[in-house]
Amino acid sequence: MAFGLREFSLRAGDGSPSLDSSNGEELMHVQPSVAVALGNRSVESPGTLYITSRKLIWLSDVDVAKGYAVDFLSITLHAVSRDPQTYSSPCIYTQIEVVEDEEDEDVTESTGVLDLSKIREMRLVPSDSTQLNTLFDVFCECAEPNPEPVEGDTILLLSFNSVFASLTIYMFVLLYVFSEEEEDNGHNWVFSADQMVIGGGGEEDGEWPISQSPTSVIGHSNGDESIAQPMLELQISDERFDDAEEMVHESETRDH
Amino acid sequence: MLFFSYFKDLVGQEVTVELKNDLEIRGTLHSVDQYLNIKLENTHVVDQDKFPHMLSVRNCFIRGSVVRYVQLPPDGVDVDLLHDAARREARGG
Numbered sequence: 182m183a184f185g186l187r188e189f190s191l192r193a194g195d196g197s198p199s200l201d202s203s204n205g206e207e208l209m210h211v212q213p214s215v216a217v218a219l220g221n222r223s224v225e226s227p228g229t230l231y232i233t234s235r236k237l238i239w240l241s242d243v244d245v246a247k248g249y250a251v252d253f254l255s256i257t258l259h260a261v262s263r264d265p266q267t268y269s270s271p272c273i274y275t276q277i278e279v280v281e282d283e284e285d286e287d288v289t290e291s292t293g294v295l296d297l298s299k300i301r302e303m304r305l306v307p308s309d310s311t312q313l314n315t316l317f318d319v320f321c322e323c324a325e326p327n328p329e330p331v332e333g334d335t336i337l338l339l340s341f342n343s344v345f346a347s348l349t350i351y352m353f354v355l356l357y358v359f360s361e362e363e364e365d366n367g368h369n370w371v372f373s374a375d376q377m378v379i380g381g382g383g384e385e386d387g388e389w390p391i392s393q394s395p396t397s398v399i400g401h402s403n404g405d406e407s408i409a410q411p412m413l414e415l416q417i418s419d420e421r422f423d424d425a426e427e428m429v430h431e432s433e434t435r436d437h
Numbered sequence: 438m439l440f441f442s443y444f445k446d447l448v449g450q451e452v453t454v455e456l457k458n459d460l461e462i463r464g465t466l467h468s469v470d471q472y473l474n475i476k477l478e479n480t481h482v483v484d485q486d487k488f489p490h491m492l493s494v495r496n497c498f499i500r501g502s503v504v505r506y507v508q509l510p511p512d513g514v515d516v517d518l519l520h521d522a523a524r525r526e527a528r529g530g
Binding site: 256257258259260261262263264266267268274276278301302304317320321324325328329 | 456457458460470472474476480488489490491492493494495496497498499500501502503
């Protein structure tokens with residue numbers, strides 16, 4: 182997955198762009214006779230706009246090596262622009278998220294070569310301007326199934342949609358909440374009952390206090406006591422947590 | 438889901454969306470989805486110098502992940518209710 186605008190010239194035999202169908206990418210809409218204007222540069226045409234489920238692709242109709250692509254993940258805003266005073270032709274105006282680089286305002290003048298990854302605005306000008314609303318709607322439809330891939334959201338989804346034991350759900354939600362507050366401890370979290378067992382017995386961390394209580398191991402998370410307290414409060418003797426028995430066994434056999 | 442529900446109730450009201458690139462857009466909230474993607478109508482850009490091309494835009498779709506703030510109409514917000522609801526949501530209850 183690439184960030185920002187980039188060159189794209191992979192074409193299939195019929196001139197259409199090669200898609201990553203193994204990743205589920207499908208062609209959603211084709212709009213012929215579309216010109217493209219990157220940033221403040223002059224418009225380039227003629228070309229064809231291909232809208233896939235993952236990205237926008239513009240391919241030149243006359244130069245097979247010329248084409249641009251941008252993932253919907255990078256398109257932060259899109260709109261229909263119709264004011265002739267702002268731009269000569271009605272177009273779809275888009276903003277593209279770029280990696281911030283403070284010194285870089287001139288996308289061409291610094292090196293003489295266009296740096297596509299710094300393009301922040303792109304206009305797509307169809308020769309048929311009655312198609313603008315259709316294009317806008319297609320952009321909306323394709324943007325929606327391309328949300329940010331964030332781990333935290335996954336945990337939250339699990340907690341609301343799964344049929345796990347209610348205690349597990351409660352713990353997952355709490356883990357999510359605390360992972361938001363504790364920046365460095367995300368990697369220490371356990372996500373399954375099995376992990377809690379392993380994490381409890383095998384560490385060489387000498388700070389782990391010995392305890393006969395089956396609840397304490399889970400309550401101590403690699404030395405970070407501030408997290409331990411709320412975790413302890415979660416412990417209830419639920420027979421679905423087999424590790425309770427294993428914990429007792431491990432405590433008995435530990436040499437300290 | 439709290440803010441998704443909350444914004445759905447705000448549809449039709451005027452809001453100002455501030456993006457992470459500092460662009461501020463005022464407009465009528467047309468719709469919102471579960472990722473908090475926002476569609477605005479009758480948009481006006483607050484600071485027109487930075488993005489002059491936005492002058493001619495009247496309707497736009499804003500990706501949820503790029504929103505920094507959404508400024509809400511003061512009489513459209515019950516702060517205490519929202520506060521309680523947010524606290525409940527964080528607790529998972």
